[in-house]
Amino acid sequence: MSQRFQVELKKLVDNSYEIEIGEGLFPSLIRDIQGGLVPGVSKYAIITDSSVEPLYGRPLLALLRQNGFVAELFAFPAGEPSKTRETKALLEDQLLSHSYGRDCCIIAVGGGAVTDLAGFLAGTFGRGVPSLNYATTLLAAADASVGGKTGVNTPVATNLIGVFHQPRKVYIDLAAWRTLPVREFRSGLAETIKHACLADAKFFEYLEDHIGKIVSPDGELILDPETCEQIALHNCRIKYEVVEQDEHESNLRQILNLGHTAGRALEAVSGYALLHGEAVAVGLVIQAKLGVKLGYMTGEQAERVAALLRRAGLPTEIPDAITNRMLMDKMYTDKKVRSGRIRFVFQDGIGAMKRFADGSYSTPVEEATIMELLEEIRG
Template sequence: MANFRVPLKKYVDSSYDIEVGSNLYGKLSRDLKDGIIENVNRYAIITDSNVKDLFGEHLLNLLRNDGFYVEMFTFPSGEQNKTRETKAQLEDQMLAKSYGRDSCIIALGGGTVSDLSGYLAGTYCRGIPYINYPTTLLAAADASIGGKTAVNTPVATNLIGVFHQPRKVYIDLITWGTLPYRQIRSGLAETIIHACLGDINFFQYLENNIARLYSPNNELSLDNEVCEHIAFKNCEIKFRVVEKDDEEKNFRKVLNLGHTAGRAIEALSNYNLLHGEAVAIGLAFQAYLGKKLNFNTIDEYRRIINLLKLAELPTEIPNDIKSVDLINKMYTDKKVRNSQIHFVFQDGIGKMKQFNSGDYSIPISEELLLESLDEFRKL
């Protein structure tokens, strides 16, 4: 019998810059001219049907006028279209245009575009570079750092994907001004989650300043100083987590705060709830469960609920979603281990609970979940 060992040790620097500012299209073009990505001859802008008309055509024409070979590929907007089928269609379109390993993807859009484009880039020709240009507050908060890319399946959201880091991220605050009121609120949910898990001072800042994003008649009134601070703090907090655990072996699980129930609620609503709205409800329930287990106080729980309401986010599970269905859907979460639903919990506000095992998540029994859901729905 013969044995041959293949010694493979990889040391990779996946560092990248995040630029926060306004009207960054020209900066993107200049960076490409300066060789931010080497050995690339073709660029593919991937966007959805909404962003295509808002920003896609403008970026396409700008890059073409600057001498780049670039095409735009679009798919119907909406989380329900973040699927393997959509990914395959985009891949076929790129192949038909002779895109190969000398290509780079520019993901232009919200979280759906970021997730789908990053996954496509991670597998196309066994991996090509991509640039992330998020156009929503939610995408800037959730998809700019970490390199988690994925598509949804009928079983659960974000179940199939890869870790693939962008080469650079451009957070263009001008794009936020085109967002519907509801989309801004949705993006604030991930912002509040970041404050809850990593920075009590930022939580207090949101309590004091979140109203500067809205006018009294429920219209946007985006204060540029607040927007820039929110964008920066989202990146800073998430980076501190990802730096310690870039492939989600343990500590990075804390970013699942609000998402265990939230993603299940999102799917059970048939995506009628936006992602941020669903995880806001998930955060509210997780905070209640944490209070019940004495991980946070009643006052801390109330502050979390009050901040969600100040952001005009939902905090109640829709009546048409049954508790038993919600629990069954939670079993499809990627964090399930040994057929047990795992939750992460706050250790007060601005810090996450690490348990005696060293893990940042613990299993919660079906009985406790059902009891807690019933109590939560009666509040």
């Protein structure tokens, strides 16, 4: 005869946090922690990469120490190939060797790879410690600032291992955008265009009208301040409105994966020679053209998506070195795959997403249909 005991652990957790958008936000960060933003913290760990370390990591470390805070800086080699379990373990070992424990706060300073990796570390170190994100790239502002999804890449797939861990606050430093290589900035524009495609037709039109105010046709960054601020605000608002309804990606949040089924596969198959946004740009075009084939959007709408991506200086074609078979095989590692079938999320025209009869925002697409489309794209 067995005995049973029910463990009741129902609780309401408030994961709300503020996003501050502006230029030169280090003083604001210092004021926030002086004001008790992260109570009970005795040590701060700045996590950054080798590119951001001299520009923002070291100055923030000096500022923290000048204001009487105990802080250290931990950096890893810049680039998506470093976003791995091995890098996370090395950082954890460094934190432990410096006597960091549950009374610490992680400050992630950098782009999406930094906030993804540092957020995952914060979510598991000491079974979870508070974190702050200081976003220095458009990609981090567009994709990593809202939602709390963290993770690392493996040889099999990208971002398949991680946790949901919400930061206590996010700072989006628009001044940092001027330090970015043009290719990195364009990469962030892909996620911005994705947001317009999936949720806001007027924002899509705004980007069509204003893209020339942030990047010129010959590729130089212009970065009109008002336009940059509008882009940052719209990115945060669109992503927030999705995440608020589906924090843990049970259904609706899948729409933020627009362009990523093929895009993430391209990124991995290229050995990360393609930046994340470059791969997503091609993935958006594949999704749009597949959507035309399946009747979810018109050819004219798909061309508007491709044209805007091209004007942003982003690629819209599959690199010749990547075969259709290579791309197809890698798509089977996508996190939306169910019962061995590749699933896509699709635009419903421009500014909305297709919801299917079963209530889901993703739908399986047969391999033969995808292969046919890939062959058509190659012409």
